[in-house]
Amino acid sequence: MSVATSRPPTSTPSRRLAIALLAAATVAAGTVAVPAASAAPPAPLGPTVTRTDKPPTGYAVTFRYRAPDDVQQVHVYGDWFFSRPENIPCQDCGDARPPTEWQPGDVAATPWHILPMRKGPDGVWTFTTPLPAGTFRYAFTHDCANELGTGCTLHDDPANRWQIQPQYPGAPGAVRSTIYVPTSRKFPTYDTGYQAPVARIGRLESRRYTSPLSTNPAGAHDIVVYTPHGYDPDRAEPYPTLYLSHGSGDHSTAWTMQGVAHLILENAIKDRAAQPMVIVSTDFNGLPGGNEGYVDELRNNIFPFVEQNYHVSTRAQDRAFGGFSAGGSRAYTIMYNHTDLFGYHAAWSAGGPAATPTQIDGMKAVTGGIMIGTGLQDRLGNIAENSQRNAAALRAAGVELDEYNVPGVHTWHVWRPLLNHYLRTLTFRATTTSLDVTAAPVGASHHTTVTATATVDAVSTSTSAPSGTVDFSVGDTHLGSAPVHNGVARLRKTLHGELDAPVVARYRGDKLFNGSHSSPVDAR
Known part of the structure; x- marks a missing residue:
């Protein structure tokens, strides 16, 4: 244009x-x-x-x-x-x-x-x-x-x-x-600066790939791909990929045309709240088999095409998925039955069926994170009520998830802020914290020197390493804190008496990475 x-x-x-x-x-x-x-x-x-x-x-x-x-x-x-x-x-x-x-x-x-x-x-x-x-x-x-x-x-x-x-x-x-x-300072309305056009923009392109499953177009299908500003096909680390699904009545252009997903991403990158990633907007029209047919399309046709034509990772923990409405229904199918495909899952403006015990066990093993969100006034099929009910049931069953709801109905004015929250708080931000503890007596003084070494690793591929601070504790007693350097935080502490409980390390997180904690380590 x-x-x-x-x-x-x-x-x-x-x-x-x-x-x-x-x-x-x-x-x-x-x-x-x-x-x-x-x-x-x-x-x-x-x-x-x-x-x-x-x-x-x-x-x-x-x-x-x-x-x-x-x-x-x-x-x-x-x-x-x-x-x-x-x-x-x-x-x-x-x-x-x-x-x-x-x-x-x-x-x-x-x-x-x-x-x-x-x-x-x-x-x-x-x-x-x-x-x-x-x-x-x-x-x-x-x-x-x-x-x-x-x-x-x-x-x-x-x-x-x-x-x-x-x-x-x-x-x-x-x-x-x-x-x-834009937002007026004199008459403030909504905080939507995260949608604003940016000076530095990447490349948006329509791509057609071979699809034996597709009936419209027959034998081929379309996606819209966004590569972020500064995309380097030769950089050492492959890019993570965010896959998005539209709802009924839309197709693959929707998430960038109406949802301005690429602008939301670039604003998050500019704020240092998200890392560069490739966005793939899919199209479920003309794919037989409903939700499972869509999953087959992802696995058999879309992933291979994207991974052959763009410098993106092939690991599940470097893929995120998000969909709204009918796309949210597909998100539930993926997070319930196909958690091996993605490390991060988001279902928006979709009620969601009740999960079985097997599905719950699969969600507990998700390496990245799960988000559920809706517009609080979404009355289409009681979506607002059903989404919140389902999120509560999953939490009660022990599934860790991020529930984020905003005022609004079944419109893009809801889905844009949900995507923004997903990018800034969950996608490709997961970490793991492991801990090694040694305890040695100090002569005959009834003191013990404890050396705790925490290693903080990013779950997803990143050009940055986690930074910030790790807190060490024994039971309810705070031992101290140490900064993270090159993924490692080390604390040396002399205690009066023996170490009488396991040690836990808790990483606080930083602007690009979420916190995590170790399992209790008993060095007695």
Whole structure:
């Protein structure tokens, strides 16, 4: 995709910010060209973000769109309707307030509505609205009479079209234009800076691979692959890989187009909260066999293709999986029955069936980690209630998991923060801590010198080694702490009397690695 913008006749700070934000919102999907200034050019087509410092959100977006001459009315259709959380008793229920009526504490809710645009003397349709911070999807309708856009054709924005279009005939997903709005300091709305466009971006590409299982396209299938900024196919350590699954009505472009997964990753890397990884967005459409058929596709076709064409690890502990809705159902199938494929698992906005004792034993052996999350107002099939119920049942059965839920319904406004949490708190962050202890008496003084050596190892491949601090204890008594150097922390302590209980080492973790602890070691 190539988006052209024009400079205004005068360059005010507000106008410069608007153009910069428009460029940033589209640069991840293509190249933005800015031609030289000309005499009084027309305003550019596409969206323009403007800082207003006015309520309710401090920012406004103007959409400019040219429709065919015979179109009588154009509407804009976007996922920016809001509700109080307590006013969402069912799916597609709620206040359905437009952005002009946004209030603090609102959640983005369904259904979407169409809003009328106005045709100017230049033949361009325009619409301006305040918007809170975040990423929003939008499209246009022509002569649509249904308030919800039902039955109306959705047209993406030709001035802001996503770079990867549907890869095969009949690919689902119709809203392929997005806009990012920053957070206003004067009128704060949502903390969504982790979704913001970044200056340093990697490579996003659509890849087709051979798939004997695929029925659409027959004999082949598609993925979208993101290689992070600075990706080096020759570096000593192979990259870890995050595999993502969309939900019903989407395909492999969804996680980067609508979910901005690549931007969420790059922001986490920039904050030194995640390490570089390759993202593979899969497509379960056209694969027979339901969830198990999807697993077969991963094992037999997707893994081999990715591992042959990209510098990624082939170890399970260097793979992570995440999926929402129908993709969350696939995540449950994988974490219940195929834990050998991934070291890290995440199921989002999916109720999940009850686990059997055998499945629970398998999850207890997961080397990386497990995350379950949902939107707290997700009423689609009682997903919010069922997700929390299932997480509680797994914890009660002894499965260690990270449950993270956010306000919201069954939308991308929920799945983006869930992915962000997964990247910053779980994926490829696991460690193990082992301990060696020796105890020696000090002459006849009834003292004992204890030497405890803890070794902290990263479970997944990394270019960095764990750092930070290890705490050593005997029972409830804290012996002391020691820094980690080259994966090792050592403490030497002289005690009065003998060592009367096992020693445990607890690694606190650091920005890139999670904590872990050793098994008790008895050196008596």
